[in-house]
Amino acid sequence: MSLTFDDGTFIRSELETPLPPPSRNLGVIGWMRENLFSSFLNGLLTLVGIALALLIFPPLIRFLFIDAVWTGENREACLGPDVGACWPFIHAKFGQLIYGFYPIAERWRPNVVFALGAILLVPLMVPSAPIKRLNSLLFFVVYPIIAFVLLTGGNINASAFLLERFGLISPLTGGATIAGVNLTFWVDFVLTALIVAAAIGALIGALGGAALSAARSTLYVFAAFGVLVMAWDVDVGLDYVETRQWGGLLVTLVIAVTGIVASLPLGIALALGRRSQMPIVRLLSVIFIEFWRGVPLITVLFFATYMLPLFLPQGANPDALLRALVGVALFSAAYMAEVVRGGLQAISKGQYEGAMAMGLTWSQMMRLIILPQALTLVIPGIVNSFISLFKDTTLVLIVSIFDFLGQLRASFTDPNWASPVTLYTGFAFAGIVYFFFCFGMSRYSLFVERRLNTSHRR
């Protein structure tokens, strides 16, 4: 609209509607001009990138799906000229890749352990699920005990605790056993617990402290330990499966989960030690943390395999998997300590001061105020260190423990399945499995991180 006067003057009273942009800057073409071909170099990069993608993805999909062999009994099925992935090979080796040489009749036991782990873990990971405290207690304390009993069969032979080493108990009990439990050990254990508790109570009392509460705390520690040993000692009627028969994904998960579960309390203790006011405790923590962080995991495994047996009393010959687990737990505890320390440092000083002003003791302050906040903050960090631990479990194949990757490597040598594509099929399958686990966990860690971010944004 405009106004026109008699003398021909022209006044525009409204803005003219803008012209649409040139058609070559619009739509798909415009987007491509803007983003893909904005300059010569950019265009070149686009073309190289497309060529690279064409070189990688279509052949990969053809190998994995289109040209793949899906059924077959042995290598004959996978010998053709243009054959893709040999999936029957994975099918035939699947049991070994998951369970190793765990007896086939007993495979329900790892299955129960897997299922139980999943049932406990999923609600723990969903932020809105209720009863977190009970859930984490179940997952971090009860579950490992049940898993241990199920996987090994339990029924360890606990025969002597302390007093029996001097031959004091067996004359009393005569070596009787009830339900696979050696009475000698338990009489020994209970007596030792009472004596130690009384001694500590007397010592604290003599120094003017609270004798009864000291004795009670000591008994609690013994009781917790006793429940643990009792669970392993009772004969639940399962066959013993030695760890040499374990393998595949089972071992991978056992190492990763044990590593993370064992490293959490140890890591928290080390992190607190590193931030402690006591110089000797701090120094010891720093030395421990920096030592394990400075050496590669392989040397730790060599240490656990060759050096640890030398440090233990003669005759004590811990099982190979247990030794590796000790190494992994110490190693990951050092990393966990640094993660937890990050969380502790992120808690403002006011929280500490507030807790102290309320008259809480140091342990109350940590347990009720600081650690709950700090540990929530570092969940992404814990998940990330779990991812790297999960990837690092592959190293145990170097000390002849057959984890998932080790089992895969062993299956390559089977002449029944020797074909040109066996190797690639195996790597493709293992790659997919590892990627599934690690990528899934890293997405979860990102999700938690985002969630924590919004709750702290002002």
Add this chain to the structure above:
Amino acid sequence: MTDLATPASGGKTSFINDPKVRSIGLQLIALLAVVFLGWMFVDNASENLAAQKIATGFGFLDNTAGFGINQTLIPYSETSTYGRAFFVGLLNTILVGVVGIILATVIGFLVGIGRLSKNFVVRLLSTVYVEVLRNLPPLFQILFWYLAVLSAMPGPRNSINLFDEVFISNRGIIIPRPLFNEGTGTVLWSIGAAILAVILIHYWSRARQEETGRRLPMLPIGLAILILVPLAAMYVTGFPIGIERPELKGFNFSGGARVIPEFVALTVALATYTAAFIAENVRAGIQAVSHGQTEAAHSLGLRNSQTLRLVVIPQAMRVIIPPLTSQYLNLTKNSSLAVGIGYPDLVAVFAGTTLNQTGQAIEIIAMTMGVYLVLSIITSVIMNAYNKRVALVER
């Protein structure tokens, strides 16, 4: 007035409730526990060693090793000592570390910048690269490169031929080897002199720019000096540095230098794996520089390349360097995975073969761990020094 500092009725609370006494007591207990543990280990170890008749001490380092190593940077034969084998392994570890770090840095920076590119194709490819490589175990990747890629290369007779200079086969990569004849020293000195000259000119031109505002075209000048001076030295001394080209003779190559496939697999796998982490650090570092910095640089009239080089990168580096350091350390430590494919690094040669032959686990594993600890400390000292130099100086 009563003194508030002392309790009214002294003696009611015990001295063990005094925080100072408690702290000293706790530390004493901790120290005693550690000492006891150490003493127990030493005691058990000496008993076990005596029972198994294993020698102690470092005397074994002078004994003849008796095994061969398929990649040696210093002269080594089966009659050399274990001590010599230690250094061969150490140098091989360092070689993988250095080559891997250089490769990983280059790939990591390219991919990291690619993840921020406006170009959709480049961004997608970079993202796929980072997510895939970061989420697969390094040992898996090393085995993949070794078993699935390099072992699948053609034999020497059909090897992949790059310009008649480089041959890739399942026995490794054959590259031309430089030959050093008499007069090489002069040429090397001239290269050193050229580098020194470039550094001096660089400082001078910076001082000049501060004073007058005029810039010297440093890139062409530097390149010219670096190329022309050694060339002139070569000409004067009669071209002492030659190149020996590999040639296929019968079933194998003669001449040239062979890079063993284990080295290639290990280095490529570690470099690409670490590069994925470096890429994420680089991306985070660049994103940490606020956009206002770029806009301010543009409004001052700096060109795009100058903005990047003088404003964005120096600030991004401040954020990138600390995590980059730990990635370099990780790569060096991960090079110990060499033992999985038989590359003769420190762990494979020393903690593997030597340990099996001598059985002296304590000395050997302590030495191996010590080496990695020292490497860690050296790397972090160098990087901390650099970090200090680029760190933000506030008032």
